[in-house]
Amino acid sequence: MARVIDLHLHSEASDDSRAPVEAYLKWLARKRDERPLDGIVLTEHRQFDTRSDYRALEDKYGMLILKASEVETEYGHVLVYGVNDAMLQRFDFSNVRLRAQELIDEVTRMGGVAMPCHPGRPTIGLIEHYENRPPLEGVVGVEALNGGSKKGENERVAELIDTYGYHAFGGSDAHLVSFVGICATEFEKDITNTEELVEALRTGGYRPVDFRVRRAPAQPASSRT
Amino acid sequence: MKTLYFEEVEEGDELPPIDLLLTKDFVRTYAKTAGMDFPRFTDDEGARQEGLPGMIAPGVLSMGLLARLIGEWNQAAQITRIGTTFRSPVLPDCHIHLLGFVTQKDAEQHTAECDIWMENDDGERWVIGTATVLLPTRNS
Numbered sequence: 218m219a220r221v222i223d224l225h226l227h228s229e230a231s232d233d234s235r236a237p238v239e240a241y242l243k244w245l246a247r248k249r250d251e252r253p254l255d256g257i258v259l260t261e262h263r264q265f266d267t268r269s270d271y272r273a274l275e276d277k278y279g280m281l282i283l284k285a286s287e288v289e290t291e292y293g294h295v296l297v298y299g300v301n302d303a304m305l306q307r308f309d310f311s312n313v314r315l316r317a318q319e320l321i322d323e324v325t326r327m328g329g330v331a332m333p334c335h336p337g338r339p340t341i342g343l344i345e346h347y348e349n350r351p352p353l354e355g356v357v358g359v360e361a362l363n364g365g366s367k368k369g370e371n372e373r374v375a376e377l378i379d380t381y382g383y384h385a386f387g388g389s390d391a392h393l394v395s396f397v398g399i400c401a402t403e404f405e406k407d408i409t410n411t412e413e414l415v416e417a418l419r420t421g422g423y424r425p426v427d428f429r430v431r432r433a434p435a436q437p438a439s440s441r442t
Numbered sequence: 443m444k445t446l447y448f449e450e451v452e453e454g455d456e457l458p459p460i461d462l463l464l465t466k467d468f469v470r471t472y473a474k475t476a477g478m479d480f481p482r483f484t485d486d487e488g489a490r491q492e493g494l495p496g497m498i499a500p501g502v503l504s505m506g507l508l509a510r511l512i513g514e515w516n517q518a519a520q521i522t523r524i525g526t527t528f529r530s531p532v533l534p535d536c537h538i539h540l541l542g543f544v545t546q547k548d549a550e551q552h553t554a555e556c557d558i559w560m561e562n563d564d565g566e567r568w569v570i571g572t573a574t575v576l577l578p579t580r581n582s
Contacts, residue, residue, distance in 0.1 A: 244454075244545065368564045393559070395557045431565060
C-alpha cells in the first residue's frame, strides 16, 4: 500500500540515467526521515519496460514499484500511466512526434491516463505550446511540481491549473540516485497497483509534496582560488 | 585534501561542497588557455549574436570543476569515468555550488559511484552527472 509516491523518475533503462532501481530504493531507505515515500513509478523515456520484474525489490524494501512511460508529443512531454499491450501496439513510444490529443484520447479509452509533465518548461512543456495551439481536451492533471525544474517553471503551472482546473501532482524527475523522492505525490487513498493508480489520477484526491531541503551555501570563494 | 580508502567510504557520504564565484575573467582565461577562444565563451555581445543570453562557460570547464569536487573530497580517488548532462547554460559572474554524494560501492572493483552536480543560488541544477572512482584499499 502506498500513499506517497514519486510519480516521475528514470532508471538506467533510460538513455540519460545510470541509476539502478535498487540504488534508488536504498537511497530512499537511507533518507526515510526526509523523504517518507511508499512507492515509485519508473517513467522511462520513449519506451515501456516490459521485461523487468521488481517484485523481489518491492518485498526487500517494502516499497511499491510501478512502471509507466514518458513520451514526447507536439505539446511537450507526457507521462503515460497504465501502459498495456493495446497502447504499445497502437503507438510507437519511441516516436518523438506523437500527436498529443490522439495519445490522450486513446490512452484513456484503453484504460490508462496520459498527463503532461513539467508543463512550465520551455519547448518540452505544455504551457509554451498552449500559447500557439488550442488547449488539449481530456487532460485531467499536470505535473505541478517537478524536481528538475528551474526557478519560475513550477510557478507558471499554478496559473495553468487555475485556468483549466487540472489536478496537480508531483515527481522528482530523478536521473541521479540522490534526487529520488525530492518531489512526490500524496494520495488520499492507498495505492496498491497500476489500476488503482490510474483510477486515482483520473478522479483526484492527491496533491504534490515537496521534500527538497535547501542548503545554506557557504560564502563563495573566487573561481581563481 | 585527504586520502580515503575504499573501506572508509560509505554509500550516502556527502562530498564536501565547493562554493565558488565563477567570474567572467576566469572563464575567458580558461577558454583562451584551452584553445576555445570563441565569442560565446569570452564576450557577452558575441555570445548574444549566437542567440545566447550572454557569455557562457565551456562544458569542459564545468566537467573539470566537478572533477575538482571529487579530487578535493579524496585526493586518492582515481576518476575512471565521468559523465555529465548540461541542463542549462552556465552563466558566469554568479555563485555556483558543486555538490555530490557517494551513491554506490562495488566491493569487487573497489570503485564508488558518485552523483555530482553544479547548481546556482536558486538551487537550479545547471549540470548534473555521475562519476566512477577507483579507490585504494588498505591491503593494496
